[in-house]
Amino acid sequence: MPSARLLRLALPACILVLLVLVTVSLAVGDMPLSLKQVWQGLLRQDELAATVVWQMRMPRLLSALLVGAALSAGGLVMQAYFRNSLASPGLLGVSSGGAAGAVIAIALGWASLSIWTLPLAAIVGSAAALFAVIGLARSGASTERLLLAGVALNALLGAVTSYVLSMHTSLYERNSQILFWLLGGLEDRGWEHVLMASPILLAAALLWPLGRQMDLLSLGAREAQSLGVDVRRLRHSLLALAAVLTAIATAVAGTVGFVGLVVPHALRLILGPEHRRLVPVSLVGGAAFVLACDLVCRSAGGVKLGIMTSIVGAPFFLWLLRRQA
Template identity: 40%
Template structure:
């Protein structure tokens, strides 16, 4: 039987190996105790409210920028695209809203949802409160692939930066699976192997930059590595709009397995869960979601770390409820963070990864303090 969930080891305790013969630390300790259940209509109402907050956030964020866009202008752009017979805006304003701001904000929502879901899944699979979407080394692989295209010109004509980043991310995940094939898929080995793979590709990225790049190229690559929504276009939105819902659906269908894995492999197996198969499936899902997100906008930190903890603190640890709320919360968080990155230092734009780090550190410390670990 799992230990008393009231016992709450800190993140460092979860990484420390247990004494010989001792039971592993309970994962219920990494999350607050379950809340009292809510009725289905109440849950549905809360979810609709959260979805409405996301829609309002997207609409409000589209209006924010160096050029103000009114609500009426926004309605006219949408009406024109829907063929409602409204008077169109001037072409320059219409292009600003539809071709630049709409894809940027929608991509921020999709990437934020993807990263939050990945963080939620990996924290359960690895039983590690510090797990985030970049735990598997995928981000480092994507960085190496992007730098190889920009600096060395490898596959520049066919792949482009996004294709190079996606290729590098998938290669790094393939290396992770090869290494784990020999050592197994238990939580500690996943964490340690992911760190090793990430450090390898980080070293390769640094080597390429130091050996081949000039100052301007290094500056451009660094800006990409920090994460930015500026390159967002509709084709990237379409790709993420296909991948993100599929990944969320697969993770949600594994909610029962995630609840079991959160208490350890033995508990999950006793519930009839195929631990190895489920872990492999969820690792593939999180790797694909993270690869597409990083290849599209670069590495944006802290979203997949703090959002799952904050949502788990508010609604409890059951993944059937946790995953949809984490997706909505991650989307809202990144939409407003990107808006802040656009107007806080206007006309100069700050990479959104810098803003998420500045906001993420104090928020994560607050979560740890509320849980009594700080």
């Protein structure tokens, strides 16, 4: 059992780590800024620093925070829904669904119609993938069944994305865009992407009060119902939130794997399984994790974010599988 002191300090500690990462993230880059310059830039007292901070680094930073929070919270929601701590957007194909939706929208030329077309297409794709997983492995299904359903969906949706990709190889611009969704990254994210990611804040606010009910649901749907939880309604809310959080993160940054698995799981190991605590800490922790990974990517000369999170996440996943066996 984690001590009461650890539990009290968890959220402030996460926020502190996040603030340090934010500061470092604004300071380092092709044009390094001192702390003083960052501050002056933030207050627009130094024109050059202001341009670097507000035009170049801040949108990417905010995109990273929102994407990280969304993927981490999406993983937490899916773990409670499926009653399985290995459920996560990447492993179950929900991210791939979002990417397939986004790629199809781009290939059809819809993405240029409005800023909201792309996230909407991603939401449709993610929701379809989520319903397919539920059809293949009901909640409370064994880990094997759930992961195999994810394997099948990932393969299928990867094929869809590759097909669309191969049909549009003549168009370099589209192709590079499509590759971007598959590898996942935060390069050139501007203020329009922050706007696109902003519904994540709403989803997080809606998720916040559901923590207690998620506790009960994660120990069994009938049991939760008998104790007074409106399970039907809760499940609908959780599904909608999981789909929206994953899809919007995917629309902004492409498929970024393992965040929804690693962050909630690691925090659960440290802080215990109570969702009233895990929801806020996962949001902040996910934001910090993706920001840290993106910092490493930037420092390592432009490694893609999706590659970095997989390098960290895949060994963690294998360790978890070994631990469960």
